[in-house]
Amino acid sequence: MAATIASPADALAFVARFDTFLLDCDGVIWLGNTLVPGVADTLAWLRSLGKRILFVTNNSTKSRADYLRKFTTLGLQASVDEIFGSSYAAAYYIAHQLDFPKDKRVYVCGMSGICDELASEGIAYCGAHEDTDHITDMAHLGDIKTDPSIGAVLFGFDININYTKLARAFTYVHANPGCHFLATNSDLTFPAGGTVYPGTGALLAALSAPLGREPTVLGKPHQPMLDVIVNKYHLDRSRTCMIGDRLDTDIEFGKRGGLSTLLVMTGVTTQKELASSAIVPDFAIDSLGSLGTKYGPGSQ
Structure with missing residues (x-):
């Protein structure tokens, strides 16, 4: 007790x-x-x-700088060095513990917080906001090809998740030898507006289930x-x-x-x-x- x-x-x-x-x-x-x-x-x-x-x-949607602005707005003392979000944990892990090759990129299913933290660690990335226009015609699925420059897929909460992002992420993890499969967190729900909504873990299931593989999760x-x-x-x-x-x-x-x-x-x-x-x-x-x-x- x-x-x-x-x-x-x-x-x-x-x-x-x-x-x-x-x-x-x-x-x-x-x-x-x-x-x-x-x-x-x-x-x-x-x-x-x-x-x-x-x-x-x-929460992977915000960078440390974003969180610092929120702390300041609420009148709380804080510094960037005191803030440790799952986006930064993922970027730090890739840069300092994964020994990620400099000639490889990370494909991001997520929002600006992840991109900002990857950039802060000097990690090249693609995806995220670039793939907000989703495929609407099955005939164009063949346009999604494997890309040998992708060395990792990093999945976080993405309010703009779509089939294009899932298909690209699946293709890179499935087809690229040695491609790392990472996630910022696996929370099934998150609280907002006095209730709860599907979280990163719920979205992640759409990728991990067909892959038959669980990611390395960096969050709590x-x-x-x-x-x-x-x-x-x-x-x-x-x-x-x-x-x-x-x-x-x-x-x-x-x-x-x-x-x-x-x-x-x-x-x-x-x-x-x-x-x-x-x-x-x-x-x-x-x-x-x-x-x-x-x-x-x-x-x-």
Whole structure:
């Protein structure tokens, strides 16, 4: 059973255990474009104690620069180096751990966040917005040919997904020897507008099923993302806590990686789901905002 943080003593003891906090964004820091009440105070308190804060999100539609603008708009302190999205995790993985050949390109099923982060790591890419005009005549399917310059297919959330993109991605992975098959995340749903919609994992199934092959997934809860974060920032896993609102991504991510975990109840997980889940966080709290305002210095 998760230990509930429900008093100032609980909050102080919890914070003292860790040097670094990895924070999910959607459902933890904000809901859509609305800041969760009290979060600004909590983050300021953690920073005043010298704690390291890293923002870790599976959302691949935005680059780190995009996220920084959102943090600034919401009045939150952050820097690009503190933001670690699945798009950047994928770009960093390709550039530093995959030993990707300089003469190869990445075919992208995704949006501008992925393209921006690939460019930031000097990785050549194609696809994405280039293939928004989809094939409408079966006779033209033969126009899609294998391309030996494609060394990897990177799949992320794409609101403009179409058959052309799926057919090209399938062709490159299926026909190009050694072509890497990568995905930013495998979330089946994502929250928006007070409900949920099909996520990257739902779209990805249209590609992985006919290929009969699962991609290397860089986002939570898969470990390549955490390995990249630990290696880049030289983190002590025993002094690091993952804070999130989803049991099957955030909390599972932390538990697989040997981190402590804190579940907040401002996102997608309900009390009923928490009580019945086989995935059990180490700690639980009603809101990240409560850590600094209800139980932290703001409560005094």
